[in-house]
Amino acid sequence: STVEYGLEVPFSIEYHDSIGSTNERARELATDGATDVAVLADEQTGGHGRLERPWSAPSGGIWVSIVCRPSIAPARAPLYTLAGAVATTRVAREAGVDAHIKWPNDVVVPVGEAGDYRKLTGILTEMEGETDRVDWIIPGIGVNANIDADALPPEATSIREEAGDVDRRRFVQRLLEAFDALRTDLEAIVPAWREHALTLGQRVRVERPAGEIVGDAVEVTPTGALVVETEDGRETVSAGDCEHLRPV
């Protein structure tokens, strides 16, 4: 079912009670030429993460994919993932959650002192374009909102578990407003990201197709890549090359 969600936001909203994946629906819309549409669902039956990993998306969550057509170079597309993470972190904090960003695409809540955390949000950004210009870009944001922990994977948490239920309409409205402000000011994204980053300053292990590296996460580049200081010197890892990042 597609109904008007009734929000005053800088995007039109296509709402589904249940859908396979909001990202897949958003891709169809993008391919048909749509822009500035947010596809929103209460439940996804075939949600996915990066690298074909499954994403649990039971009823009660905030599953949203945003169709954007910016005139930017593809190299800057990862900034849209960081913008989604910054926007989600801000709004989750307003809701009373101790949210932090784990590079590149997770919003997490720290547990204990050892650098451990539980995942509140994952972001899957898909794009299509030429070498010099993006055609469309779709950040897909999954927030575990009003969901019991036992309906989620063990490494996950939810807003319900951390701070109690939220008004999802209000959350989505704030999220889309915050995201819209960031996408129109790309230079502000990395500095805002740094403010909330859990990863910077951590010793991390990064798995990439080219092999694993271990070192200190020291910086994020202007296009959103992570700089890791290893024993053999500095390595720059793009989000697309990161299979796993863990604190060590």
Ligand code: BT5
């Ligand atoms: C992500 O992938 O974290 C990106 C998730 C994007 C989901 C949104 S929801 C709206 C839109 N529509 C979609 O179909 N997708 C997007 P990745 O970094 O690959 O992490 C995936 C891993 O997170 C899985 O292998 C599980 O270990 C874990 N996981 C699965 N479901 C989870 C959940 N609900 N909460 C926390 N962790 C989860």
